[in-house]
Amino acid sequence: MTHTPAPADAALSIDGIAATRSTNVIDDLVPGVRLRLGKTASGVTLSAARDTAALETTVSDFASTLNAMRGLLKDFRKAAAGSDPAGALAGDATARAIDQRLLGLVTVPVAAAGGLRLRDLGVSVARTGAISFDAARLAALPAARHSDAEILMRTLSGSSPGSADSLQAIAALAVPATAGLTRRKDGVTAELANVEVRLADYKASLAKQYAAMDRLVAASKAVGAQLDTQIKMWTRQS
Template identity: 35%
Template sequence: MAVDSITKTLGSGSGIDLKALVTSLVDAQYAAKTKQFTTKSDTLTAQISGVAKLKSAITGFDSALKSLVKSGSLATQPTSSNAAVLGASLIAGATAPTAATTLTVDRIAQAQAATSRIVVPGETFRGGTLDVTTGSDTKVTKSITVPQGATLADVAALIKKETGFSTALVADGDGTRLTVKSATGASQAFEIAATDTDGTAAGTGLSVFATGDAGLKIGTVAQDAQVTVDGARYTRASNSINNLVPGVKLDLTGTGTTTIAATRPTAALSQAVSDFVATYNELQAVLKEATNATTGVLRSDAAATGIARALSTLTTTKLTGAGTVQTLADIGVATNRDGTLSVDTARLTRTLAGDPAAVEALFADGTGASGGGLSAAMSSIATRLTDKTFGLDAATTRYTRQQSDLATAKAKLADATAATTERMTRQFASMDSRVAAYKSTQTFLTNQIAAWNKSDS
């Protein structure tokens, strides 16, 4: 470029380092604006980072609390006094019964299973029809067409496809057996009749798949589970039952008598309160650092400062709709002067002993900002504080836009700096050339005068 060429010879006439002089003058002219941009850039970077850190703390707190509540570990759980008879669990969204229930499992539900003779490798079967009849009181028959030359695997696949039964090929000695198994319950009992050209269990006829001593031998018989509750007998097709004891899912494992009772998670609730307070205080520490009146990068951010106000109401927000225990303050959680929380352990212990159900209700999996439990209240706050209109997401958008505007301003400043450098370089180059001309004239005159003086002498 022309300016580069000028710069290389700049100062040759005057003897002054005009290149350094131009750089110093340009730097001095734009120093204040450059410093302002650098400071603004550092501030915006810190603000975006601060918003991200604060948002992560809030959403992390909300997610952890939500997961804890939804896990069911803070809700009263049903228990079985005899795990060898059945297991008991709370149905999602249900409330465990407070009264104990004694029940007897007279028999468990069974699937029907039948197994074929050993089929040697490479053996195929003649075509024909398998008629599968299912049911106990009401019977339904389905016909399955088996093609000529079908293998054992082919027959297994056809039975599974047409009936929904499970089939398995089990290696046994020099060959393989076919096992057919239905779902549990008396209505899943089945019989298979075969129609083929062979008509016997020997050879390659389909009668090998007919139920009976000569074909598929029944190992277990389909039956319903039978359970006696309060003297009344009930039958169910499955060993997984959710409509005998209100709110409780029963998984039958054997016969015998057991009692279903409720166990309150007193220790878990106490720990949950302590963990909530500790996590809340960690969030407060992040918030306090970000909004510190002197050093906080978000001290002037409305969304960040609004978080403190929103969180300060959490201990007095009604988390349940009724009763004497409706807020965190009612169980001994208090707000300290610095905004952190503390737990009155003695009061919490007394409340858990006197009204554990009320404390449990505070951690219920509800909805809404008030009356839906602590998790719902925290979620409501988190949603408000991180929204895209007035919350932290809006702040991130604003700061990012300001960064973009700053980048544009920096680009304009760079252009202005380059233009000023070019202008000054040309001006000083012109001056330098004139000085060089003056010096040349001076040298000529000096030499001329010296010559005159020499000739006179």
């Protein structure tokens, strides 16, 4: 007969503090760290460091996103030049406000991040308006401020709710613009419908005029034929 022992809780000690858990996968003892217990051991040394490569990728992607969004807005907002037509949002106040807010994300200090700005992480704006990222500038950021940098990126991306300075908050500004475009589209559609009605009326009027002209020409021919007959009769009589 085989005796199977009852399962026991996992017992461990971290920095001299004892703890027990009902599973060998533990997520709630060290913030941001998952422990997987494989076997009994007298002591294990764990070390952790921030993933600076992930932070660099996040900042770089964010800068690329800002640059792409501003480039798209620039194309939509362009004025007509020669044979090149104006953009769909040329002169639109909301589109201009969105562009200014996107540009402002580079220099706005975030209080929750200790006043840190995207510019402090290596994001800059060229005279042409292009937004770029300098990895060397981020690498020079003191390690003590990396946590602030992470808070900054969460805030600006909108992961931390309630921030007016975030991509999500700025995206919300586009809703009225979309509604405005819809109204403009509806207005153009209605105007086109009116033009089509006027065009149909004009065609009908022309048709009537042409019909009248045809009748007039026919009548003229008839009168001409009658006169010709009379003239011939006069000629015979004379």
